[in-house]
Amino acid sequence: MSNLPHDILIDILSRLPAKSLGQFKSVSKYWYSLISSPRFIKLHHRRALSDTNTNHSRVLIMSTHSLHSVNYESPSCYEGIDDDDNLNAIISLNDPLEKESVGEKALGSCYGLVFFVCYNDVILLWNPTTRTTRLIPDPITPFSNATRFYGLGYDHSIDDYTMVRASRSISSDAITSQVFSLKTGSWRTIKDAHMNINDPDEIGSFSNGAIHWIVRHRAHNGGFNKSETILSFDVKDERFLEIRLPNSGEFENEESGFWSVGDLKGCLYVVYGGDGVDMDVWVMKEYGVERSWSKVIKLDWIRVPCDYGMMPVCFTHGDDVVIDLDSWDLVRFNIKENTYKRFKKCSTDWHFWVVYTETLVSPFG
Amino acid sequence: MIEDDYANTTVPLPNVTSMIISKVIEYCKKHVESAKNEDKKTAEEDLKNFDSEFVKVDKDTLFDLILASAANYLNIKSLLDLTCQTAADMIKGKTPEEVRKTFNIKNDFTPEEEAEVRRENAWAFE
Numbered sequence: 001m002s003n004l005p006h007d008i009l010i011d012i013l014s015r016l017p018a019k020s021l022g023q024f025k026s027v028s029k030y031w032y033s034l035i036s037s038p039r040f041i042k043l044h045h046r047r048a049l050s051d052t053n054t055n056h057s058r059v060l061i062m063s064t065h066s067l068h069s070v071n072y073e074s075p076s077c078y079e080g081i082d083d084d085d086n087l088n089a090i091i092s093l094n095d096p097l098e099k100e101s102v103g104e105k106a107l108g109s110c111y112g113l114v115f116f117v118c119y120n121d122v123i124l125l126w127n128p129t130t131r132t133t134r135l136i137p138d139p140i141t142p143f144s145n146a147t148r149f150y151g152l153g154y155d156h157s158i159d160d161y162t163m164v165r166a167s168r169s170i171s172s173d174a175i176t177s178q179v180f181s182l183k184t185g186s187w188r189t190i191k192d193a194h195m196n197i198n199d200p201d202e203i204g205s206f207s208n209g210a211i212h213w214i215v216r217h218r219a220h221n222g223g224f225n226k227s228e229t230i231l232s233f234d235v236k237d238e239r240f241l242e243i244r245l246p247n248s249g250e251f252e253n254e255e256s257g258f259w260s261v262g263d264l265k266g267c268l269y270v271v272y273g274g275d276g277v278d279m280d281v282w283v284m285k286e287y288g289v290e291r292s293w294s295k296v297i298k299l300d301w302i303r304v305p306c307d308y309g310m311m312p313v314c315f316t317h318g319d320d321v322v323i324d325l326d327s328w329d330l331v332r333f334n335i336k337e338n339t340y341k342r343f344k345k346c347s348t349d350w351h352f353w354v355v356y357t358e359t360l361v362s363p364f365g
Numbered sequence: 366m367i368e369d370d371y372a373n374t375t376v377p378l379p380n381v382t383s384m385i386i387s388k389v390i391e392y393c394k395k396h397v398e399s400a401k402n403e404d405k406k407t408a409e410e411d412l413k414n415f416d417s418e419f420v421k422v423d424k425d426t427l428f429d430l431i432l433a434s435a436a437n438y439l440n441i442k443s444l445l446d447l448t449c450q451t452a453a454d455m456i457k458g459k460t461p462e463e464v465r466k467t468f469n470i471k472n473d474f475t476p477e478e479e480a481e482v483r484r485e486n487a488w489a490f491e
Contacts, residue, residue: 004428004468008435008449015453022489026482027461028470053450091491131488 010034014044017056018129018358035360042159045359049111055317057357059330060093060114060128062107063347067093069128070343072314072322072332079342090346096126096133107352108203110152112359113161117150117203123163125152125182125363128356134363136163139178139187151204151211153235158183160365162235164211168200173218175240177233182365193240197231207263208287210234212243214259214270228259230270245270246282246293258309265315269296276301279310279323297321297335304331304340314355327351381436385429392419392444420451424467427452 004012013021013035021044025032034040048056055073069091075081076089097104102118109115116124123136147168154161165187166177175193180186197215204211210232217227230243245259257274268284270293281297284290297312304310306325313322313330320334327350330343395415402408420427427448434444456464465472474482483490 004431005435008431011445011449012452012456015450016457019489020457022486023461024456024464025486025489026474026479027464027468027472029473031470032482088491129488130486 006034010040010043014040014047015051016044017054018044018048018360021360022130041360041362045112045159045361048357048359056359057314057355058128059313059322060107060109060354060356061330061346061351062353063349063351065349066347067095068346069093070330070346072330072343073316077343078332079344090344092346093128094131096131097124100124100133100135102135106150106203107354108150108152108205109354109356110154110161110206111357112361113152113363114354114356115150115152115163121148121165123150123165123180125163127359127361127363129358130360130362132363134182136180137185137187139165139180147198147200149200149202149204149213151206151213151233153206153209153211153233155235156209157236161361161363164204164233164235166200166233168197173197177240179235179238182363185365190238195231195240195242197229197242200231201261204233205262207268208266209236210241212261212268214261230261243268243284243288244290246295260311262312264312264321269312271310271312273301273309273311275308277309279312281312281321299323299333303338304333313353324353327353381433382429385426385433388419388426388430389433389439389441389444393441396443416447420447424455427455 013024016024021035025035055071059070059072061068061070070077071089074089076083097116097118102116102122102124104116104118104124106117107114108117112127112129114126114128116126118124121138125134125136126132147170149166151164152161153164161182163180164177165180166175168175173194173196175195175197177190177193178187179190181188196218198218200213200215204213212230212232214228215231217229229245232241232243233239234241257272257277259270259272261268261270263269264281264283268287269281271279271281273279278301279297279299280295282293283296284292285294286292299310301310304323304325308326311324313324315321316332320332323331323333325331329345330353331340332343333340396412399408399412422430431445431448431452433439434441434448456467459467464470472479
């Protein structure tokens with residue numbers, strides 16, 4: 001069967017998981033050059049992101065002393081299941097930061113890449129699948145220390161990942177920002193945006209072509225201001241916009257809850273939760289249309305054993321939702337049946353988590 | 366697919382056996398019938414079962430089906446999709462050596478070169 005046409009071989013190979021492809025590079029010189037080609041990597045990347053048959057995503061769990069990657073679809077993840085499946089349900093990874101001798105403050109992800117924001121404003125990009133790392137050079141313009149925020153996005157039109165680093169001025173309403181393109185390997189300053197926002201989350205979430213952060217409106221009277229909203233940055237248009245949260249009239253008197261934003265199955269979502277607060281997940285069914293916010297999950301905090309708060313991580317193939325409890329545990333929750341399964345605990349203390357997709361993409365673009 | 370106007374025209378199909386052609390025709394007939402079915406839910410279930418049985422063939426027949434469905438004059442996208450996915454599922458868990466046997470590929474790496482490629486991609490072998 002060595003006479004399979006080139007295009008057909010590419011079609012077949014582009015459906016394989018990244019791990020298989022890594023092994024198959026050693027099949028022959030022809031297969032090696034085919035799998036390593038930028039065109040193939042781009043096709044495989046696109047397929048992995050839109051595949052409805054197989055799950056190509058995993059949850060990365062980072063603790064003080066350990067780093068694990070979890071295939072949340074595999075039943076071998078659950079507590080009480082002892083069989084060791086060949087799909088490597090939970091794998092331990094070497095900390096990429098140790099190699100570079102930097103300490104991380106926060107982490108985020110976008111599709112196939114994970115990024116770490118480290119002390120001294122150093123940023124490390126990492127493909128957890130191929131283990132390739134890239135330290136992003138410092139931008140030339142130093143920022144003041146206060147209120148910096150970051151995000152990683154992907155521009156489909158040019159097949160390039162973009163790192164965004166922004167800062168809100170202390171004295172004015174200006175948002176200064178720079179973008180780093182993986183392909184060009186350099187920072188570029190974006191024209192200042194002027195928006196009445198304050199206190200942004202440090203790490204943004206990518207969804208629908210834009211990076212999103214929860215921010216607060218500045219209080220003009222200097223008083224305590226709890227009016228939150230979403231700040232978005234479209235990676236293609238390079239524009240900041242505000243998206244209002246769902247009608248939060250009911251939350252005005254809640255002091256203990258907080259908003260978070262992310263992506264669930266391609267839709268922008270926000271969750272309001274916290275200590276003793278029910279978890280309400282709202283999904284923006286039509287991106288950009290504020291009246292399309294719909295409450296899709298409502299979880300009484302009493303049902304699921306947690307002390308501090310719950311955060312949805314991702315949906316599974318069968319529409320169960322993986323939830324993080326107290327940055328300590330993960331559970332898989334079946335909404336219809338109101339039941340949940342605990343994941344095996346990989347670490348001995350609390351953790352950060354991000355979702356990433358297994359691809360061959362290089363942090364070098 | 367062949368337009369109504371050309372229903373009675375002869376289409377040349379070199380290098381495709383009559384066995385493969387009849388299988389392709391069987392596939393197309395089933396899919397056309399299914400589209401006419403009023404009950405969409407059972408039609409979908411039924412088609413899914415048909416498709417998974419349809420690709421339970423030996424490797425050589427599978428590859429012949431891939432080539433036939435890709436043929437420019439036939440260009441049956443859904444069959445190409447189904448057969449390529451089946452081929453991918455077939456090799457997913459195999460070792461590089463097993464893949465060479467399946468595709469009848471000669472290993473043109475020297476032992477040193479192969480070791481180097483494996484080292485470069487150690488993450489895939491973990």
